[in-house]
Amino acid sequence: MSIVLDAPRLVMSRPVLEINNVSKSYGDVHALHDVSARAYPGEVLGIVGESGSGKSTLLRMLNLEETPDRGTYSLDLPEVEGNLFDLDRFARRMLCATRIGIVYQNPHLGLLMKHSSSGNVAERLLVAGERSFAVLREKAQTALDASEFPLGRMDAPPIELSGGMQQRVQLAKAIALEPALLLLDEPTTGLDVSVQALVLDTLKRLQQDREITMVIVSHDLGVIRTLADRVMVMRCGEVVEIGLVDQIFQDPQHPYTQQLVHAKL
Amino acid sequence: MNLSALTKPWEAMSYSFLDGSAKRELRRKILKSVAVPGCQMPYASREVPMARGWGTGGLQVTLTLAAPQKTLKVIDQGADDSVNAASIRRFIARVAGTQTTMDTLRADLIQSRHRIPEEVMREDQVLVLQVPNPEPLRPVQPNMSIARQMHADADYGRMWLQLYEQLVRSGRVMQGASYPSLVHGRHVMTPSPIPRWDVPKLHMAKHLTILSAGREKRIFAVPPFTRVEPLVFSDVPYKVEDHADLICSRSGTRGFFMNEIPLEDGSSSFEVSDSEWGVKTIQSNEGEAVTLGETWYKNGEMPK
Numbered sequence: 001m002s003i004v005l006d007a008p009r010l011v012m013s014r015p016v017l018e019i020n021n022v023s024k025s026y027g028d029v030h031a032l033h034d035v036s037a038r039a040y041p042g043e044v045l046g047i048v049g050e051s052g053s054g055k056s057t058l059l060r061m062l063n064l065e066e067t068p069d070r071g072t073y074s075l076d077l078p079e080v081e082g083n084l085f086d087l088d089r090f091a092r093r094m095l096c097a098t099r100i101g102i103v104y105q106n107p108h109l110g111l112l113m114k115h116s117s118s119g120n121v122a123e124r125l126l127v128a129g130e131r132s133f134a135v136l137r138e139k140a141q142t143a144l145d146a147s148e149f150p151l152g153r154m155d156a157p158p159i160e161l162s163g164g165m166q167q168r169v170q171l172a173k174a175i176a177l178e179p180a181l182l183l184l185d186e187p188t189t190g191l192d193v194s195v196q197a198l199v200l201d202t203l204k205r206l207q208q209d210r211e212i213t214m215v216i217v218s219h220d221l222g223v224i225r226t227l228a229d230r231v232m233v234m235r236c237g238e239v240v241e242i243g244l245v246d247q248i249f250q251d252p253q254h255p256y257t258q259q260l261v262h263a264k265l
Numbered sequence: 266m267n268l269s270a271l272t273k274p275w276e277a278m279s280y281s282f283l284d285g286s287a288k289r290e291l292r293r294k295i296l297k298s299v300a301v302p303g304c305q306m307p308y309a310s311r312e313v314p315m316a317r318g319w320g321t322g323g324l325q326v327t328l329t330l331a332a333p334q335k336t337l338k339v340i341d342q343g344a345d346d347s348v349n350a351a352s353i354r355r356f357i358a359r360v361a362g363t364q365t366t367m368d369t370l371r372a373d374l375i376q377s378r379h380r381i382p383e384e385v386m387r388e389d390q391v392l393v394l395q396v397p398n399p400e401p402l403r404p405v406q407p408n409m410s411i412a413r414q415m416h417a418d419a420d421y422g423r424m425w426l427q428l429y430e431q432l433v434r435s436g437r438v439m440q441g442a443s444y445p446s447l448v449h450g451r452h453v454m455t456p457s458p459i460p461r462w463d464v465p466k467l468h469m470a471k472h473l474t475i476l477s478a479g480r481e482k483r484i485f486a487v488p489p490f491t492r493v494e495p496l497v498f499s500d501v502p503y504k505v506e507d508h509a510d511l512i513c514s515r516s517g518t519r520g521f522f523m524n525e526i527p528l529e530d531g532s533s534s535f536e537v538s539d540s541e542w543g544v545k546t547i548q549s550n551e552g553e554a555v556t557l558g559e560t561w562y563k564n565g566e567m568p569k
Contacts, residue, residue, distance in 0.1 A: 116433050118433065119429050123422055126429070136429060
């Protein structure tokens, strides 16, 4: 008698984020040239490269703040289909407000510095249509708590907070609506090492608890190595190498990646 | 042949101070603003013999609508007899030949600064409100180009955020006058600096309200039977000034918006803000034949 075991069923996961052949020029300067990338559910995609390599331009594209000269961008969401670059301004704004979270390097870009920290988080909920004061307070508190922000200071304006605290408020604002995609633009740059470690711990825990798909841009290879599952290396607007984080750091193939990794070491 | 044979004797070509094209433009913009309730329409605000900021927007609309067969009432902060109200009333009567009155019930056209009369207005009446700052988004977005985009997108999250901040910091909504209100479920407008007491009077009102800012060159309107809803959170009700129990020291009327008059001993007395309502109440108390109209508020409460 033979026992027949069912083979484990393999399900191919669709990428949450997919960009194809994205190019952008500013006059004669080619900021991005034929950039393609994917990020899968719960994955952290790190983007590294020198200054001017196109990392931040790409992140702005992913946040629909800019439109490329050509290329496509899609998110695996039930409410949108097709190329997101074709959406009108209103649809883009609603999508960014509800499904894409972003943490900027400079908190001034992401926060209203003189409003309360809870108000900054509540703003995102208000744009999504929440109109109950009690629910706004509760949800803002939950998001700030998840970002490990001290709740005793939830009504303090960010201008009175330290850099690390400001980044936590940005993070709380970004995750308040359970985004499908979280974009992080140099989230720890400018913070001292101990605060950097705390912010990275928070990001790591959030990623594990909520399985949010993240795209993180950083100069700091240590940050990318700590957080990312896969790494995309960019140079002069082009992708020179993509691979798993260990592969990139231990066995870089492209000369530029080798130079970058060794420069770090 | 002499000069008089070649020319017509002088006669007024236009009345109401403004030239024909100015009035035509204003009528078109009034129609546009009625068609899109609460939406600000730009117009070429003309010079009138009054300083900008003193009601030139309201005056231009009133001059456009004025005619000899119309009866005009002018209110300044509730009073018919202030210098500003008297000057505007006299000026319009002189250049447009309108009849004038202080009685809300007799007026066809009411130009007002910062108040809506306490007596209910009818379908055949028009209220013109003078507006200093027509842009409700200005406190949250100083860039007017972006503010216009925000209106186009109905992006009013920042307005709610302002209320949220007031509740967090003070435990209550601190916005006194110019309370931002959603018109016809679409555009947020500032209803000019009328007190919160007056905002509910605009909701589903029978009369047409035209709001005009001369300095800012913007006109907007609340057509009859249009929803005007103050921005509030679903669990924080809209509150008007607590004047329901105050009694007017001169007329004895009660349950209307009052002016506070500080006294030397530190206490205050109150006078009804709508001066004509006070006068009519006194006349009625003295037995004179005077018609007191129906009021918006009954016993200090706005009926639902």
